[in-house]
Amino acid sequence: MSQHANQAAWLQARSHPLTVAAAPLTPPGPGELLIRNRAIALNPFDGIVQTLGGLVTPWVRYPAILGSDVAGEVVSVGPSVTRFQPGDRVLGLARGIDKLANRAAEGAFQNYVILRQEATTRMPDTMTFEQAAVLPLAVATAASGLFLDDQLGLQQPSAERVAPTGKTVLVWGGSTSVGSAAIQLAACAGYEVVTTASPRNFEYVRQLGASLAFDYNDVEVVAKLVSVLADREMAGALAIAANSGAQCIDVMSRCRGRRIVAMASSPLPIDDAPLTGQFLWKLTHLPRLAAGFAGLALRARLKGVATRPIWGTDLLKGPLGRAIFQDFLGPALAQGRVVPAPAPLVAGHALQDIPEALALLRRGVSASKVVVSI
Numbered sequence: 001m002s003q004h005a006n007q008a009a010w011l012q013a014r015s016h017p018l019t020v021a022a023a024p025l026t027p028p029g030p031g032e033l034l035i036r037n038r039a040i041a042l043n044p045f046d047g048i049v050q051t052l053g054g055l056v057t058p059w060v061r062y063p064a065i066l067g068s069d070v071a072g073e074v075v076s077v078g079p080s081v082t083r084f085q086p087g088d089r090v091l092g093l094a095r096g097i098d099k100l101a102n103r104a105a106e107g108a109f110q111n112y113v114i115l116r117q118e119a120t121t122r123m124p125d126t127m128t129f130e131q132a133a134v135l136p137l138a139v140a141t142a143a144s145g146l147f148l149d150d151q152l153g154l155q156q157p158s159a160e161r162v163a164p165t166g167k168t169v170l171v172w173g174g175s176t177s178v179g180s181a182a183i184q185l186a187a188c189a190g191y192e193v194v195t196t197a198s199p200r201n202f203e204y205v206r207q208l209g210a211s212l213a214f215d216y217n218d219v220e221v222v223a224k225l226v227s228v229l230a231d232r233e234m235a236g237a238l239a240i241a242a243n244s245g246a247q248c249i250d251v252m253s254r255c256r257g258r259r260i261v262a263m264a265s266s267p268l269p270i271d272d273a274p275l276t277g278q279f280l281w282k283l284t285h286l287p288r289l290a291a292g293f294a295g296l297a298l299r300a301r302l303k304g305v306a307t308r309p310i311w312g313t314d315l316l317k318g319p320l321g322r323a324i325f326q327d328f329l330g331p332a333l334a335q336g337r338v339v340p341a342p343a344p345l346v347a348g349h350a351l352q353d354i355p356e357a358l359a360l361l362r363r364g365v366s367a368s369k370v371v372v373s374i
Contacts, residue, residue: 008110026105028078038129041069067108071132091132092120141312142182145262152236157188159331173241253303267292
């Protein structure tokens with residue numbers, strides 16, 4: 001590997017700008033692959049860790065390398081890796097800031113990254129790296145919320161067509177990256193999916209597998225959902241968009257079936273914290289955030305609805321990770337049962353472009369995912 005030189009967009013300390021500099025080229029250990037990154041997708045969580053790492057990821061060791069979504073080519077494999085070989089085109093979930101990994105070699109924002117084979121999937125030949133990069137964290141987060149026993153506990157998806165379960169899942173925020181994955185995964189598991197989105201994205205979420213779509217900005221959206229879902233047996237709800245937990249609780253409290261909401265959302269946005277001078281932001285936002293979570297807990301208890309927070313990498317703690325990334329995702333992509341969604345929005349072609357790409361993401365995108373090619 002001496003012929004390869006590595007660089008990374010480093011986060012030297014909490015609440016610091018990213019700086020591109022040389023990075024070690026780490027050889028793969030048992031069960032690991034060394035990947036030459038070709039595309040990196042960005043997530044709101046990347047910016048949140050950069051600005052609020054002391055609160056949301058206090059375990060992270062600095063200097064750190066952020067990022068979770070990668071697609072690229074296998075350079076070398078470690079001992080016990082049998083599913084992959086050098087030259088394979090893969091997508092994978094990088095775990096650099098995950099509590100169970102917590103090492104810079106596994107962060108996505110670099111030219112060469114270490115992936116673990118249980119979180120890696122071979123790409124179809126017809127798929128671009130930019131398309132593939134939108135999938136890993138979204139699929140992992142959606143799968144954790146939908147299929148883990150301590151979340152919604154749904155039956156797992158299959159790349160083959162399965163008989164309908166006769167049950168319905170509500171996905172709030174269907175045009176987000178996690179929502180796009182959740183709609184497809186739930187449909188592949190045999191569930192009817194009802195979702196929310198802005199009207200301009202109704203056709204988009206229907207193409208992914210949703211049977212019905214409702215405007216989340218409609219002041220009567222909860223009543224309209226209840227009127228449609230009242231005669232269905234609910235399998236649960238997935239709350240993704242910010243401040244969607246309360247609406248999901250209200251809907252599920254008035255439906256029959258499993259009254260449970262898996263949450264990948266917060267009571268108010270937290271991706272707008274400034275990089276420096278955070279005192280005023282924390283002074284105004286943190287009390288509101290704490291009150292919001294307390295209010296959600298009280299609301300759920302009074303209405304008889306269970307809530308569960310989702311952590312996107314929890315599926316990798318047990319067999320679900322292998323079931324999704326090894327057994328399901330590759331065949332489902334090859335057969336077109338799952339498609340890369342939302343569409344990649346390429347915002348740069350080098351590691352140096354990541355800060356501006358993060359700024360673009362913070363300003364907001366719709367039915368697309370910000371990607372940097374490298």
